[in-house]
Amino acid sequence: MLLIVVVLTFLLLESASGDAVDAYLLSIGGGDATVAQSLRQAYGLDQSMLARLWLYFSSLASFDLGWSVAFGRPVLDLILERLPNTLLLMGSATALSFGLGSALGIVAGAKPESIRDRVLSTASLILYAIPSFWLGLVLSIVFAVQLRLLPTSGIETIASGKAGFARALDIAKHLVLPVGALALIYMALFLRVMRSGMAEAWTLDFVLFARSKGLSRSRIVLRHVARNALLPLVTMLGLQSAAMLGGSVVIESIFAIPGFGRLAQEAVSGRDAPLLMGIIVVSAVLVICVNLIIDIVYAALDPRVGASEPNT
């Protein structure tokens, strides 16, 4: 699967008109053909496409993602340097949206078609329709520009000399708005999935049985209905991890967070094919890892899925 990703991405980037050497020459104000030739030779860009694909695969096997032309550094170093910021952003946004979304989903789904449910459903529909980058901008207008409560950009105060707890607090302050922007939208999604899962579970036989046993309402809601509706939510979490990674590109560019997504944008503007390629490959690996973890969690949550059972 990863193999296909690599080949397809390679072919896509290969079809670009003009390579990194062209972009580099343009940025330094042009150069003659011999300079371009020697640069191409140095980066191996003069070889045939298949030879380079083979080269890419063989270096990939030893975790070498190539050399970024725009930054003049190994791609893997760059990615590893930026990745923690994005993981921090995505991790907190996921945790926040999952927690809040499922909690509100339970509130809404406890009594489908009630007023509480309608208000929450409508609010989540509107929230889900908001583009994350716009929400980010609006949040920064309100909280950073008007109220001056939070910083607008960056991951921490530059050269503040803070260490330990003070630094963690500083980073947390910088993350409030981007995490909020990402989390609010995904919270709406989780709320909707949870709510509809619960609305469906209410009609099932085992809930009727629980009712006829005379169990209290809150117990039915939490132990029977909500628990059942949680499973599709976990699946959704895995499916959304790819979308969230894509969404981080825009959010990071708005809040100027030096993360993975911003690196992607920088790679695009610098016409840096090896870097872009590395980013896509690493993001695919990330998504696979997240889904693997989700599968394990799923097996733990759902007694019907056994670990030894072949799942196809």
Place this chain on the structure above:
Amino acid sequence: MRLLRDLVRTPEGAIGLGILTALVLVALFAPVLSAGDPLRIAGRALLPPFTDPAFPLGTDRLGRDVLAGILHGTRTSLSVGLAAALAAIAIGLCVGLTAGFAGGLVDEGLMRVVDAFQIVPSFLLALAFVSVIGASVPVVVLAIALGAWADPARLTRAQVLSIRERDYVASARVIGMHPAEIAFREILPNALPPVLALSAIIVAAAILTEAALSFLGLGDPNVVTWGSMIAEGRNILRSSPSLSIFPGIALVVTVVGVYLFSEGLTKALGGRRLEP
């Protein structure tokens, strides 16, 4: 027609249909509502909104009319969103139909490609695609479709797998129908409804993706889009936030309209509610 009546009867469907109709009308009559090129300089720069009756929503840094931009932006947003969704569904239907109907190695191979497209963040893919080929409306449409066809493909294949075992398909086979004819005349029409229900969500996602792409400066520079207007206003966010806020509201209204329409439609069809 009956479907339309059922649709209007649900509150979601009525509101959604209303919003979408209004937007389509705006998109169609944008040149009448505000004549001339929306990208031309129309008046004094940075006119605040609600002050000059000639420019109800004010002007931007270069003195371009914000209202004209929003009206014309409706065209871009709707057409790109619809075209991308159509392309994605067409590709998805073909791949899903082939995979489900052919089975065996073809199925295996195609589904691995679908897997590959699903694990790459579609926005990154669109970003790479547009940056490689260059920004123009058809490229943006294709880039968005490229990231969106995997879901309908998977759904179509699942539908086809369950339909191909039905009796009427077996009887079509018995009377000697050509496999291609069975695929297109017997299976496809029956596999279509759930895929169409998914399409509204794809349209909404496509509109949002287009906005995000043009926000990052990867849209077609020759047409006005809401995303690029937001990006343009972002440079002077502190002094005149309204430049970014108005196009954003237009985006939200559009996407809400699409969602409500799809909810109303699924309710009217009497099927299971489909979630985004």
